[in-house]
Amino acid sequence: MTEELFEEGIVVKSVGGIAEIKLKENGNCEECTAKIFCNPENNNSRMLKVLDSFESQPGDEVKISINGSEVLKASILLYGLPLVLLLAGIAIGMNLFEKTNYSELYSFITGLVFISAYFTIFYINTSKKKEKRLLPRIVTRKRNC
Numbered sequence: 001m002t003e004e005l006f007e008e009g010i011v012v013k014s015v016g017g018i019a020e021i022k023l024k025e026n027g028n029c030e031e032c033t034a035k036i037f038c039n040p041e042n043n044n045s046r047m048l049k050v051l052d053s054f055e056s057q058p059g060d061e062v063k064i065s066i067n068g069s070e071v072l073k074a075s076i077l078l079y080g081l082p083l084v085l086l087l088a089g090i091a092i093g094m095n096l097f098e099k100t101n102y103s104e105l106y107s108f109i110t111g112l113v114f115i116s117a118y119f120t121i122f123y124i125n126t127s128k129k130k131e132k133r134l135l136p137r138i139v140t141r142k143r144n145c
Contacts, residue, residue, distance in 0.1 A: 003068030011056045019052035051137040066136040089114035
């Protein structure tokens with residue numbers, strides 16, 4: 001059995017099976033593990049892109065489900081793997097540049113190059129595929145007329 005997180009919000013727009021939702025405010029945001037999915041705007045409202053199988057219209061109230069395993073997967077891809085690459089780059093750099101005067105600096109730069117390459121490849125892959133399976137989904141809808 002997997003953990004699911006639920007949020008409520010209002011549809012701002014829906015195009016091609018993807019809806020943009022303005023989430024309702026609640027006091028749990030600070031401790032929420034899924035906040036990497038939300039995009040805070042200047043006025044502290046939270047926007048979220050979700051799969052829309054209901055063909056929702058702007059103004060509809062919806063309930064959104066975020067699978068706990070997807071939160072873990074996103075956390076690993078955005079935080080865990082870059083940390084491992086940084087440490088690996090530093091270790092490789094220390095071996096490559098051990099006889100230079102600035103081996104620590106060059107090692108750190110090697111780690112940054114690894115992370116930069118990772119995020120470049122990650123960005124290219126996700127923008128090409130439009131990873132829909134990682135998105136939260138609408139589970140209920142209340143149409144507002």
